[in-house]
Amino acid sequence: MMFRNVAELVELAESKQVKIAEIMIQQEIEVSGLTREEIIAKMDRNLTVMEQAVERGLNGVTSVSGLTGGDAVLLQKYIKSGKALSGSILLDAVSKAVATNEVNAAMGTICATPTAGSAGVVPGTLFAVKEVLNPTRMEMIEFLFTSAAFGFVVANNASISGAAGGCQAEVGSASGMAAASIVELAGGTPRQAAEAMAITLKNMLGLVCDPVAGLVEVPCVKRNAMGASNAMTAADMALAGITSRIPCDEVIHAMYLIGQSMPSALRETAEGGLAATPTGRRLEAEIFGEKNNL
Amino acid sequence: MKYRSAFDIIGPVMIGPSSSHTAGAARIGRVARTLFNRLPKKAVISLYGSFAKTYKGHGTDVAIIGGILDFDTFDERIPKSLELAEEAGMEVVFSVEEMVPDHPNTVRINLYDDKGDLEVVGISIGGGTIEITELNSFKLKLSGEHPAVLVVHNDQFGVISSVTKILAQHEINIGHMEVSRKEKGKMALMVIEVDQKIHQDVVQEIEKVPNVTQIIRMVE
Numbered sequence: 184m185m186f187r188n189v190a191e192l193v194e195l196a197e198s199k200q201v202k203i204a205e206i207m208i209q210q211e212i213e214v215s216g217l218t219r220e221e222i223i224a225k226m227d228r229n230l231t232v233m234e235q236a237v238e239r240g241l242n243g244v245t246s247v248s249g250l251t252g253g254d255a256v257l258l259q260k261y262i263k264s265g266k267a268l269s270g271s272i273l274l275d276a277v278s279k280a281v282a283t284n285e286v287n288a289a290m291g292t293i294c295a296t297p298t299a300g301s302a303g304v305v306p307g308t309l310f311a312v313k314e315v316l317n318p319t320r321m322e323m324i325e326f327l328f329t330s331a332a333f334g335f336v337v338a339n340n341a342s343i344s345g346a347a348g349g350c351q352a353e354v355g356s357a358s359g360m361a362a363a364s365i366v367e368l369a370g371g372t373p374r375q376a377a378e379a380m381a382i383t384l385k386n387m388l389g390l391v392c393d394p395v396a397g398l399v400e401v402p403c404v405k406r407n408a409m410g411a412s413n414a415m416t417a418a419d420m421a422l423a424g425i426t427s428r429i430p431c432d433e434v435i436h437a438m439y440l441i442g443q444s445m446p447s448a449l450r451e452t453a454e455g456g457l458a459a460t461p462t463g464r465r466l467e468a469e470i471f472g473e474k475n476n477l
Numbered sequence: 478m479k480y481r482s483a484f485d486i487i488g489p490v491m492i493g494p495s496s497s498h499t500a501g502a503a504r505i506g507r508v509a510r511t512l513f514n515r516l517p518k519k520a521v522i523s524l525y526g527s528f529a530k531t532y533k534g535h536g537t538d539v540a541i542i543g544g545i546l547d548f549d550t551f552d553e554r555i556p557k558s559l560e561l562a563e564e565a566g567m568e569v570v571f572s573v574e575e576m577v578p579d580h581p582n583t584v585r586i587n588l589y590d591d592k593g594d595l596e597v598v599g600i601s602i603g604g605g606t607i608e609i610t611e612l613n614s615f616k617l618k619l620s621g622e623h624p625a626v627l628v629v630h631n632d633q634f635g636v637i638s639s640v641t642k643i644l645a646q647h648e649i650n651i652g653h654m655e656v657s658r659k660e661k662g663k664m665a666l667m668v669i670e671v672d673q674k675i676h677q678d679v680v681q682e683i684e685k686v687p688n689v690t691q692i693i694r695m696v697e
Contacts, residue, residue, distance in 0.1 A: 187478075208483075210483075211483045216672065222483075229488055229490060287494050290492055290493050290556050292493075293493055294489070294490045295491060297485075297496075298495070299495050299605075300494070302496075305487075335485075339478045346527040346581040352603070397531025398534035399494035451498075452526075453530055470534075471533060
């Protein structure tokens, strides 16, 4: 019953008249040999780790290098001031995505979704929409299984590694996964979830992986912020009935081909992009002293 | 398919900052430790590609050493593993290699002590998922996700069927299997990934098969 692409995933959910999350759970039972209860419990533990990371980040953390930390706190204060121009749910998602990635940069405990560098987007959006949609614990677990299903397709047909496919493969994938899950939690159809994934991913194509000093901090934390906001907007667009002219699977394949043609300097080697800017190089020298002395 | 589980995508729970460069690196280190089956006296870590260029920022060094100390990806001792290795009496040498590897996140781990040595090459393919591509210069493909046994044997007829027969008798299903050898009639290796747990009595039974020289059990 394995699904190989988004079209098959949507087809399965529609024919069985179940959520995408349920298709992923059923496949996991088949592949792992574990019981449904064991699989749910395992995802529940991941959800708890995500909750704790968000909470820790919202209380303020600083990374070892000092490059990142504290932005989630600033954003929460700003939301509370009532002056925010974007909606407060959107900014809440952004701040919680930032919170998670600040904890990650501080070598704290997080759950990779699908990677550590992109770990903010899925929990960030989940814990923000939670405030308005009031999901049950089980619905929040399903949110993660829906994300897993879409991430599974990207991982097997393109890549979820910045070193292989650039940031589009990491924050891009995470944002697409989150958008699809938001749609499903908000009551959208499997097809609308796929549209949200496609719309999000289209706007992440070509994004390079260029971490300053090779650290998962600059620009990763802010890329998670924009990934979360991209996911929220795309989810709303899909729920409004907007569709992607390019089908989701073709967008994923385009992402794969773009990753293949991306030069190595822009794939997590800290040799190009923002890492190679004068300020990027200066920060690198300040943090490590002599470059990569052993 | 490279990825099989929902938990390859949502997971692992880990110490930051990078799933490929920290969690994946820790997993490769831990597989090397499992294969060596004891704390080595010395570990030489050769880093290639993106691992070589960004290992410091990602904590790849502390993660690999943490893995060799048998720490899991979420073990909060990982950031302190270099000090802990020193306390445990393990010498650590890092080497940054210029050679361009097939996969950007590649590491070669050499472990030594008085009793023997081991060489493992691993790649971290994204999201914390890894593959072991080389063991003592044998090419192989091992995910580290499923229970597996590695059987070192003399390249003689009947050894492979004797081993698989034992697994069949214990109702253990083989999910993936590879056989390779260095030279006709010389040292050979079987890599067998299975769906069920392999108990010690099965290992002992395989050990007794004529021409089997060593068996290593991986992943509980």
